[in-house]
Amino acid sequence: MKPTQNNPLNKPPPHPCRGWVGEGVETLSLLSSTPILTFPLQGGRNKSGFNELFRPTMAAWLCAMGLCASAPGALAAQPAETAYTVRATDLKAKPFSDAATLSTLPERSRVEVLGRQASWMQIKTDGASGWVKMLSLRFSSEGAPRKPGDTGLGTLFNVAATGKSGSTVTTGVRGLSEENLKTARPDPEALRAMQNYAASAENAVGFAKAGRLEKRSKDYLPPPRKGE
Amino acid sequence: MRSAIFLFALFFGMAAPIAAFDFSDLGKALETAQKVQQKVKQATEDISEPREIELGGGIAGNLLGAAPLLDDRRVQRYVNHVGRWLALQTERPDLPWQFGVLDDNDINAFAVPGGYVFITRGLLASMKSEAELAGVLAHEISHVLRKHHLQAIKKGARAGLVAELADKALQQGGADPALNKLVSAGTEIYARGLDKNDEFEADRMGVVIAARGGYDPYGLPAVLQTLHGMNPQDSSLALLFKTHPALGERLDLLDNLMPGQFDDFEAQPSLAPRFMQAMGKAGNNEGAARRKTR
Known part of the structure; x- marks a missing residue:
């Protein structure tokens, strides 16, 4: 499953001074006009061949998600999206509870995820493929069996983590950092702009109709009982 | 509430021995105590909807001061349509x-x-x-429905301040110190986060x-699953991680809750193509360029 790579919000930045790297970098490049200044902030890393302007952690992650196409010069091989089962899980032939069970995957099985359909994930694992319940999977490397030489996501994450300096500079930069939220000054003009984007109830109903969304009734769910 | 009872006891205890037979004073003391009690009760229960909206507008203005609006009408309108449609399915469909x-x-x-x-x-x-967007917006809508932030503001502010806001009639212009203080206090909640049970409730709803x-x-x-798979060191996740319960925990709770509950809803659409189409122009960063020249 790599539909995120089609999400056009993930397009590579058209100009090195703007785009994915964020507000902080934008502001800095205004100050110096040399994007190279962003290096100390971003952990000073360019030997791996990632687009220098991507934050290394983000770049590694995007590559892990199969988005290397958007980072020129990045890893050529694109690992599929890897997930791990958090419990023993039935592998079904089709995305239905009453479909034939092909096998049972043990806890911490490594699988490749191909796509989702409602509560089901289509997966591939050691020669077998089929459907498992999506919530029996976690994409986090937490679920991964830790062993040396594992070339999966975990390795990429480690590379990314060591490439990061850990320092962040937020002073004088707009953005959603804790400090900025504490010292934010109101922007009434933006508030008015936001109001102009609001949709009426009538518009919303038309929009739902166009998407063939049908209203259903369903009660809220109670909190889980203790011990469950 | 407790302080009101305490005040009442204090008044009663002091007034009684000094003017043991003057019932008019006692009556006044009682009246005062009742008023205090009423005021505190009001403060914890009733911030009127117009006042809630006014307070929210102040906080929203501050958040927009921290991060600008994306300058892309198509994306903004799209997100508003999805959000408004979802809000119509709730107990507060008529909020602005x-x-x-x-x-x-x-x-x-x-x-x-x-x-x-x-x-x-x-x-x-x-x-x-679009279903992923809807899920996230519906989580946020739930915080508004259950007034989670409003409660957090009340909990943090001194009682008198909230009472002042609750009492005051809506006024056009002019200084409103109580409102201003609560707006600042309210904005800080976004750096701190809500109670984690509020987050779980918003997931369930x-x-x-x-x-x-x-x-x-x-x-x-x-969406939670996708974020769970991201590098936890990524700085773009730092505030989310700080202000929310662990993604693994949230997923575990939904995993406990959802099976069997939504079997009749499995065939509902996720509208991925409409989502991708709507996002089409948002990645070109023209907005960022325009914003800078403004």
């Missing part, structure tokens, strides 16, 4: 709901009292379908609201 995409790479979303909801460009960019809107109800868990 407004949804805003913040032009920020951070991965986050915020709900503000009175019906303001924000989502970052970074979070939108990690999504794959969010999947239901998305299902009511006709969406594939698994959009919210799908």
Whole structure:
């Protein structure tokens, strides 16, 4: 499953001074006009061949998600999206509870995820493929069996983590950092702009109709009982 | 409430021996105590809807001061349509709901009292379908429905301040120190986060609201799952991680809750193509360029 790579919000930045790297970098490049200044902030890393302007952690992650196409010069091989089962899980032939069970995957099985359909994930694992319940999977490397030489996501994450300096500079930069939220000054003009984007109830109903969304009734769910 | 009872006891205890036979004084003391009690009660229960909206507008203005709106009408309108449709499926359909995409790479979303909801460009960019967007917006809408932030503001502020806000009639212009203080206090909650049970409740309600809107109800868990797979060191997740319970824990709770509950909703659409189409122009950063020249 790599539909995120089609999400056009993930397009590579058209100009090195703007785009994915964020507000902080934008502001800095205004100050110096040399994007190279962003290096100390971003952990000073360019030997791996990632687009220098991507934050290394983000770049590694995007590559892990199969988005290397958007980072020129990045890893050529694109690992599929890897997930791990958090419990023993039935592998079904089709995305239905009453479909034939092909096998049972043990806890911490490594699988490749191909796509989702409602509560089901289509997966591939050691020669077998089929459907498992999506919530029996976690994409986090937490679920991964830790062993040396594992070339999966975990390795990429480690590379990314060591490439990061850990320092962040937020002073004088707009953005959603804790400090900025504490010292934010109101922007009434933006508030008015936001109001102009609001949709009426009538518009919303038309929009739902166009998407063939049908209203259903369903009660809220109670909190889980203790011990469950 | 407790302080009111304490005050009452204090008044009663002092007034009684000094003017043991003067019932008019006692009556006054009682009256005062009752008024205090009433005021405190009001403060914890009733911030009127107009006052909630006014307070929310102040907080929303501050959040927009921290991160600008994405300058892309198509994306903004799209998100507003999805959000408003979902809000119509709830117990507060008539709030002046407004949804805003913040032009920020951070991965986050915020709900503000009175019906303001924000989502970052970074979070939108990690999504794959309209059902995922719906799941996240429905989570935020739930915070507004249950007044989670309003309660957090009340909890943090001194009682008199909230009472002052609750008492005061809406006024056009002019200084309103109580409002201003509560807006500042309210804005800081976004750096601190809510009680984690509020987050779990919003998850539980969010999947239901998305299902009511006709969406594939698994959009919210799908987003949580995607974020769970991201590098936890990524700075774009730092604030989300600081202000929310662990993604693994949230997924575990939905995993406990959802099976069997949404079997009749499995065939509902996720509208991935419409989502991708709507996002089409948002990645070109023209907005950022325009904003700078403004």
